[in-house]
Amino acid sequence: MNPISKPDFMPVDELRKMQLAKLQELIPYEYEHVALFRRRCDEKGVKPRDLVTLADLAKFPFMKKTDLRDEYPYGLTAAPISEINRFHCSSGTTGKPICIPQTAGDVAIWTDGVARCMAMYGITRDDVVQVSYGYGLFTGGLGAHYGAEKLGCAVLPTSAGNTEKQIMLMKDLGVTTICCTPSYFLHLATVAEKMGIDFRRDTKLKHGVFGAEPWTDEIRSRIEQISGIIAHDIYGLTEIAGPGVAGNCPHCHGLHVWEDHFYPEIIDPDTLEVLPDGEEGELVFTTLDRRGTPMVRYRTRDLSRLQTGQCPCGRTMRVMDRVHARSDDMLIIHGVNVFPSQIEACLMKVPEVAPHYMIELSSTDTMDRFEIKVEVTSGAFSDTIAAMETIRKRVAASIKEIVGLSPKITLVAPGSLPRSEGKIKRVIDNRRK
Numbered sequence: 094m095n096p097i098s099k100p101d102f103m104p105v106d107e108l109r110k111m112q113l114a115k116l117q118e119l120i121p122y123e124y125e126h127v128a129l130f131r132r133r134c135d136e137k138g139v140k141p142r143d144l145v146t147l148a149d150l151a152k153f154p155f156m157k158k159t160d161l162r163d164e165y166p167y168g169l170t171a172a173p174i175s176e177i178n179r180f181h182c183s184s185g186t187t188g189k190p191i192c193i194p195q196t197a198g199d200v201a202i203w204t205d206g207v208a209r210c211m212a213m214y215g216i217t218r219d220d221v222v223q224v225s226y227g228y229g230l231f232t233g234g235l236g237a238h239y240g241a242e243k244l245g246c247a248v249l250p251t252s253a254g255n256t257e258k259q260i261m262l263m264k265d266l267g268v269t270t271i272c273c274t275p276s277y278f279l280h281l282a283t284v285a286e287k288m289g290i291d292f293r294r295d296t297k298l299k300h301g302v303f304g305a306e307p308w309t310d311e312i313r314s315r316i317e318q319i320s321g322i323i324a325h326d327i328y329g330l331t332e333i334a335g336p337g338v339a340g341n342c343p344h345c346h347g348l349h350v351w352e353d354h355f356y357p358e359i360i361d362p363d364t365l366e367v368l369p370d371g372e373e374g375e376l377v378f379t380t381l382d383r384r385g386t387p388m389v390r391y392r393t394r395d396l397s398r399l400q401t402g403q404c405p406c407g408r409t410m411r412v413m414d415r416v417h418a419r420s421d422d423m424l425i426i427h428g429v430n431v432f433p434s435q436i437e438a439c440l441m442k443v444p445e446v447a448p449h450y451m452i453e454l455s456s457t458d459t460m461d462r463f464e465i466k467v468e469v470t471s472g473a474f475s476d477t478i479a480a481m482e483t484i485r486k487r488v489a490a491s492i493k494e495i496v497g498l499s500p501k502i503t504l505v506a507p508g509s510l511p512r513s514e515g516k517i518k519r520v521i522d523n524r525r526k
């Protein structure tokens with residue numbers, strides 16, 4: 094076992110004791126240094142000394158993305174600027190960005206999370222790791238970079254874009270591991286095909302470290318089929334660290350959360366009650382070690398579940414379900430609740446369509462219009478109307494069966510929908526608000 098992985102196997106009672114001890118340091122620290130937290134605790138009538146057991150965490154107030162925006166840039170920062178080593182910010186499409194100042198210790202914890210994920214995937218110092226996540230304010234590039242370096246891998250920081258050159262370098266340098274969004278990998282695969290490069294035959298690629306956006310099991314299988322690599326899932330968010338909050342082991346259908354750093358809870362997003370392990374709801378994280386911008390009970394909006402039972406790999410850290418959706422991604426179409434991931438799963442049941450699609454919503458005076466544009470694979474694409482109509486009917490039937498709706502299905506030519514170098518945007522909602 095790589096020594097980096099040792100904490101993953103910590104006995105559960107030791108882990109719970111450690112979490113409580115860390116929380117009993119964190120909560121008074123946050124109360125002392127972050128005025129918003131102190132004010133909310135006072136309004137609730139809860140004091141740091143009320144945290145006696147782990148269950149007492151539920152007495153403390155939540156934090157939300159709007160708090161980060163409202164308190165931008167330094168309102169939630171607990172450490173003095175002399176201790177701050179790094180900023181990561183993300184700008185939403187509307188309003189103020191969020192800003193997360195971090196200490197050197199915070200960056201080290203984040204690095205540890207990524208390195209432990211990679212070690213769990215079977216990546217070693219013999220691997221050549223290409224980081225095609227964006228570098229800069231986005232945490233993907235630097236997070237994967239530091240994690241791979243900590244493992245001792247040889248790292249190639251390409252960032253996103255310049256796809257043909259990325260493929261050339263991948264081939265020439267003997268890259269074994271690619272880190273990028275799953276949607277960018279699909280784009281890489283299409284460009285490689287056009288360049289006459291077959292990942293299996295012409296490269297040494299074995300591992301993909303994919304995350305930053307929801308992706309279904311069906312997309313994962315497609316990726317593995319077309320490239321012959323193992324597609325690993327890595328989860329994280331800027332507010333808590335970046336990538337490396339959780340990752341999947343070869344045995345679990347879900348992701349081990351590095352609970353010694355990031356304490357997870359699942360809540361009912363309506364009642365805000367903590368739900369027992371095994372029930373689905375909204376993921377909430379508390380950063381147990383972070384001192385630059387600590388987060389207590391941060392509501393992620395990501396929907397998941399903490400699984401019960403022990404993973405066969407022997408890791409004691411709880412497993413969360415893969416994040417298939419965010420509560421704020423849910424679309425209500427003709428009164429039906431639909432997640433884009435459900436549409437993706439329906440599309441991927443039809444082998445003739447490619448994993449490139451767009452959901453478009455608009456409204457007339459009287460009704461909503463719902464259209465799905467999806468690319469046909471280059472193998473199946475033809476100019477015979479009858480052949481295309483057969484595929485279109487199959488897609489429509491798959492969506493009707495699972496989602497219960499009958500959108501307009503438009504089949505488009507391979508390569509005609511926009512590609513993304515980072516997180517893909519698959520929904521255009523132009524309905525009246």
Ligand code: DLL
Pocket residue numbers: 183226231232233303304305306307308326327328329330331332335336337393395415416417419
């Ligand atoms: O996306 C950090 C990251 C970079 C994770 C690279 C993994 C790989 P943000 O830009 O703050 O940070 O976006 C965080 O992205 O709340 C989820 O909704 C989504 N997300 C991240 N990883 C996954 C994943 C980075 N593996 C938001 N599966 C999160 C599904 C994911 N959704």
